Amino acid sequence: MNRYKRIMLKLSGESLAGAKRCGIDETRLHEYAVQIGEIAGMGVQTGIVVGGGNIFRGLSGTDKGFDRVRGDQMGMLATVINSLALHSALTAEGVKSTVLTAVRMEPIGEYYNKWRAVELMRQEHVVIIAGGTGNPFFTTDTAACLRAVETEADVILKGTRVDGIYSADPEKDPAAVKFDKITFDEVYAKGLKIMDLTAITMCRDNNLPLIVFDMDTAGNLKKAVCGESIGTVVGKL
Numbered sequence: 001m002n003r004y005k006r007i008m009l010k011l012s013g014e015s016l017a018g019a020k021r022c023g024i025d026e027t028r029l030h031e032y033a034v035q036i037g038e039i040a041g042m043g044v045q046t047g048i049v050v051g052g053g054n055i056f057r058g059l060s061g062t063d064k065g066f067d068r069v070r071g072d073q074m075g076m077l078a079t080v081i082n083s084l085a086l087h088s089a090l091t092a093e094g095v096k097s098t099v100l101t102a103v104r105m106e107p108i109g110e111y112y113n114k115w116r117a118v119e120l121m122r123q124e125h126v127v128i129i130a131g132g133t134g135n136p137f138f139t140t141d142t143a144a145c146l147r148a149v150e151t152e153a154d155v156i157l158k159g160t161r162v163d164g165i166y167s168a169d170p171e172k173d174p175a176a177v178k179f180d181k182i183t184f185d186e187v188y189a190k191g192l193k194i195m196d197l198t199a200i201t202m203c204r205d206n207n208l209p210l211i212v213f214d215m216d217t218a219g220n221l222k223k224a225v226c227g228e229s230i231g232t233v234v235g236k237l
Helices: 013-020 026-041 058-064 068-092 114-122 140-150 184-190 197-205 220-225
Strands: 006-011 045-050 097-101 126-130 155-160 210-214 232-234
Touching: 006 013, 006 026, 006 140, 013 026, 013 068, 026 045, 026 068, 026 220, 045 068, 045 114, 045 140, 068 097, 068 126, 097 114, 114 126, 114 140, 140 155, 140 197, 155 220, 184 197, 210 220
Parallel strands: 006 045, 006 155, 045 126, 097 126, 155 210
Antiparallel strands: 210 232
């Protein structure tokens, strides 16, 4: 039985790069589409926000001489490319999906608004929300939390390549300890870099629980949706 009726799934752009480390790994894209199609087939209303770091990251562009606003706009366009790729992969799996964009760019995608997004979810479309918040200086993590709050999602699921939140980077520190559950205040206090502080604050202030889990293992998305003990839970569930 599904624990959640409506979710917001956050995927990083880097995760779509897979083994390629940049660009889009078609194998990884297919694997994600299969997992997303599985929960859509279970009747879970699904929204998705994808990052763009596999193509261009606005903040890092400032180190190379890009104006921050222009760099962030380039990053927004990168999220649109990733969203279209995911849309295509879902279509190939027979999953109904629609791309909404935070800035107008019809016919590439419909212009986002809450009511259209919710309507599509109720019609069993996977809704892929591209373009971040549509504003510079905000990350796609913040965009995912904002869209989750707006669409009244039950939970935000952050799919990563790590199986939860650790006290330190487990890929660099073998002594890092995994948290099964943690509060948003503890995330602040411990300085854990799971999302930027704007995103964390939005989740905390709106009582929106967050689950961080390993999306690269097939079947994990379904387990998270069904309420199995997986990854790390942030907030109250």
